[in-house]
Amino acid sequence: MLENTSRTELATLGEFGLIEHLVSFFENKQTATLKGVGDDAAVLKYAEKCILVSTDMLLEGVHFDLSFQPLKHLGYKAVAVNVSDICAMNGTAKQITVSIGISSKFSLEAVEEIYAGIKAACDFYEIDLIGGDTCASKQGLVLSLTVIGDTDEKNIVYRSGAKEGDLLCVSGDLGGAYVGLQLLEREKKVFLENPNIQPDLEGNDYIVGRQLKPEARKDIIEIFKKINLKPTSMIDISDGLSSEIFHICSKSEVGMTIYEEKIPIDPTTSMMALEFNLDPNTTALNGGEDYELLFTIDQKDYNKIKNDPDISVIGHCVSRSEGIHIISRNETKHALKAQGWKAF
Amino acid sequence: MLENTSRTELATLGEFGLIEHLVSFFENKQTATLKGVGDDAAVLKYAEKCILVSTDMLLEGVHFDLSFQPLKHLGYKAVAVNVSDICAMNGTAKQITVSIGISSKFSLEAVEEIYAGIKAACDFYEIDLIGGDTCASKQGLVLSLTVIGDTDEKNIVYRSGAKEGDLLCVSGDLGGAYVGLQLLEREKKVFLENPNIQPDLEGNDYIVGRQLKPEARKDIIEIFKKINLKPTSMIDISDGLSSEIFHICSKSEVGMTIYEEKIPIDPTTSMMALEFNLDPNTTALNGGEDYELLFTIDQKDYNKIKNDPDISVIGHCVSRSEGIHIISRNETKHALKAQGWKAF
Numbered sequence: 001m002l003e004n005t006s007r008t009e010l011a012t013l014g015e016f017g018l019i020e021h022l023v024s025f026f027e028n029k030q031t032a033t034l035k036g037v038g039d040d041a042a043v044l045k046y047a048e049k050c051i052l053v054s055t056d057m058l059l060e061g062v063h064f065d066l067s068f069q070p071l072k073h074l075g076y077k078a079v080a081v082n083v084s085d086i087c088a089m090n091g092t093a094k095q096i097t098v099s100i101g102i103s104s105k106f107s108l109e110a111v112e113e114i115y116a117g118i119k120a121a122c123d124f125y126e127i128d129l130i131g132g133d134t135c136a137s138k139q140g141l142v143l144s145l146t147v148i149g150d151t152d153e154k155n156i157v158y159r160s161g162a163k164e165g166d167l168l169c170v171s172g173d174l175g176g177a178y179v180g181l182q183l184l185e186r187e188k189k190v191f192l193e194n195p196n197i198q199p200d201l202e203g204n205d206y207i208v209g210r211q212l213k214p215e216a217r218k219d220i221i222e223i224f225k226k227i228n229l230k231p232t233s234m235i236d237i238s239d240g241l242s243s244e245i246f247h248i249c250s251k252s253e254v255g256m257t258i259y260e261e262k263i264p265i266d267p268t269t270s271m272m273a274l275e276f277n278l279d280p281n282t283t284a285l286n287g288g289e290d291y292e293l294l295f296t297i298d299q300k301d302y303n304k305i306k307n308d309p310d311i312s313v314i315g316h317c318v319s320r321s322e323g324i325h326i327i328s329r330n331e332t333k334h335a336l337k338a339q340g341w342k343a344f
Numbered sequence: 345m346l347e348n349t350s351r352t353e354l355a356t357l358g359e360f361g362l363i364e365h366l367v368s369f370f371e372n373k374q375t376a377t378l379k380g381v382g383d384d385a386a387v388l389k390y391a392e393k394c395i396l397v398s399t400d401m402l403l404e405g406v407h408f409d410l411s412f413q414p415l416k417h418l419g420y421k422a423v424a425v426n427v428s429d430i431c432a433m434n435g436t437a438k439q440i441t442v443s444i445g446i447s448s449k450f451s452l453e454a455v456e457e458i459y460a461g462i463k464a465a466c467d468f469y470e471i472d473l474i475g476g477d478t479c480a481s482k483q484g485l486v487l488s489l490t491v492i493g494d495t496d497e498k499n500i501v502y503r504s505g506a507k508e509g510d511l512l513c514v515s516g517d518l519g520g521a522y523v524g525l526q527l528l529e530r531e532k533k534v535f536l537e538n539p540n541i542q543p544d545l546e547g548n549d550y551i552v553g554r555q556l557k558p559e560a561r562k563d564i565i566e567i568f569k570k571i572n573l574k575p576t577s578m579i580d581i582s583d584g585l586s587s588e589i590f591h592i593c594s595k596s597e598v599g600m601t602i603y604e605e606k607i608p609i610d611p612t613t614s615m616m617a618l619e620f621n622l623d624p625n626t627t628a629l630n631g632g633e634d635y636e637l638l639f640t641i642d643q644k645d646y647n648k649i650k651n652d653p654d655i656s657v658i659g660h661c662v663s664r665s666e667g668i669h670i671i672s673r674n675e676t677k678h679a680l681k682a683q684g685w686k687a688f
Contacts, residue, residue: 040432041398054385088384099401139483146490
């Protein structure tokens with residue numbers, strides 16, 4: 001990935017030179033940002049709004065594999081997954097801090113690629129980069145981002161607001177990021193075994209993109225505002241549909257019934273899943289990293305979303321004692337298992 | 345350090361179990377914290393106050409050495425160095441997020457030690473832990489913290505407000521953290537060469553403590569409030585006095601003259617520096633990690649601080665064209681060099 005670029009050693013800039021160089025491409029856009037990078041702390045002013053804060057850490061070899069993750073996409077993804085958390089509160093992301101641990105194997109040009117991706121995401125989501133930390137890493141690449149957003153207190157949607165009878169909805173489609181990862185890992189293996197064979201990703205742009213460059217569903221939050229809909233609970237799907245359903249049920253003290261046939265899966269995802277001998281539903285339920293929004297709405301709000309092709313109703317809330325179940329295509333009922341992503 | 349504790353594998357809890365377990369010991373104290381850990385984002389409300397945000401990343405093998413850094417102290421230090429940045433803005437730290445990358449060599453008990461230190465610091469500085477991320481690291485231990493604080497807009501002190509004639513002041517004493525580190529590294533080397541020899545740290549509690557468990561000078565910020573003093577510029581000393589002087593001069597567009605004999609150095613620091621054939625002044629100027637506050641005040645405010653034994657006037661601001669100099673004990677004038685800590 002880095003073969004065709006010139007190489008400037010990081011040591012030629014030093015830590016402060018590096019930070020100044022990297023942030024020189026960024027411009028503040030938010031009126032709430034009184035002071036961004038360049039002092040001991042950033043200064044923000046939100047007046048009566050509530051402030052939302054979320055943070056995510058990405059580690060090389062755990063969350064990403066640099067042998068197939070382009071650095072620019074990685075920077076973009078790091079921002080997008082953080083923005084997704086603010087969306088999941090029904091808020092608007094406004095600022096972000098980026099801390100980065102860089103091993104000396106990286107050139108300045110490589111770090112610039114990461115920041116080009118961060119900048120592309122900051123531009124797209126209209127976020128100010130307001131601070132961070134840049135340090136040498138003796139291990140792999142480390143990225144740690146904290147995103148700050150805002151919303152009116154009355155608009156905040158917690159995981160805990162779902163109630164019996166509410167409809168469970170999901171944006172977009174699921175499982176794509178997971179099968180995209182399987183495909184990338186297979187092609188990496190093929191390449192390592194025989195470097196003359198080029199990766200075969202043709203026709204799979206969609207699922208590869210879902211893995212490498214996911215988007216936060218800021219557009220869905222904007223739709224909520226437009227159609228005057230406040231979900232009763234919401235979470236973003238980072239660990240897989242099942243796992244997130246369990247979070248909502250636990251925090252809201254409800255049970256849930258979902259319908260296998262209602263789970264939105266893109267045809268490309270289904271075909272690739274079958275190629276890997278995976279049940280497409282399993283990839284959607286347990287794959288993770290789709291960064292779609294999972295939310296519950298009051299039944300009276302059904303008309304507001306029923307014609308949106310980007311929102312699927314996949315189930316409904318039941319009493320806590322009824323538990324959490326999935327109704328399969330052959331109409332049998334199974335207890336849902338939350339496998340999700342096991343980090344340890 | 346971990347020999348005497350029982351060992352619970354992290355895998356027995358899983359990621360969510362681990363987070364829930366670790367945060368169960370924390371309690372929110374700040375009224376601005378509407379919602380802490382447990383949703384996609386924390387929710388804060390500051391009304392008319394300005395919000396301060398700062399972030400720091402600590403990497404094993406770069407910022408700390410687990411062979412002599414007790415885990416509890418490490419957790420404490422990680423919080424303290426972040427709080428120090430908020431102090432340097434003349435603000436009050438209120439909330440913190442903690443992201444941690446943990447290699448599988450760590451037991452639950454080891455992670456609990458880190459969080460015990462984080463909790464001790466949160467209690468001492470009255471900060472709420474409001475979020476974070478917990479993940480497996482294939483490399484060493486990674487800590488990334490973001491601290492949020494507040495202050496009235498009119499009280500914010502930037503690095504950029506120093507003006508010609510202002511007095512340059514520093515809290516506490518300098519160089520201790522650096523010679524403390526030299527001592528710890530020497531004793532580690534002795535121990536590695538002959539494990540039967542116990543580390544000889546006797547009589548050096550002060551400098552060892554300065555390295556392993558520094559404090560943010562929140563007390564100095566409280567004194568400023570009490571004596572109604574607003575510094576014209578301020579920064580915390582993380583990279584060494586020289587380096588921070590250059591930051592203030594650069595942002596404030598002033599020059600500086602400092603006096604070697606005025607630099608506060610503890611006798612323990614001086615003696616240990618000499619044992620290592622180091623000039624005590626050099627350790628104070630370039631050592632770093634002291635987390636004292638370096639600030640400038642208007643001359644008319646001199647009376648407010650002159651009797652505080654914890655604040656030393658070490659120089660004054662001159663015009664930018666005069667440059668940055670140090671007057672040595674023999675009254676010769678040298679251009680100051682900012683060596684600081686080179687991260688790359």
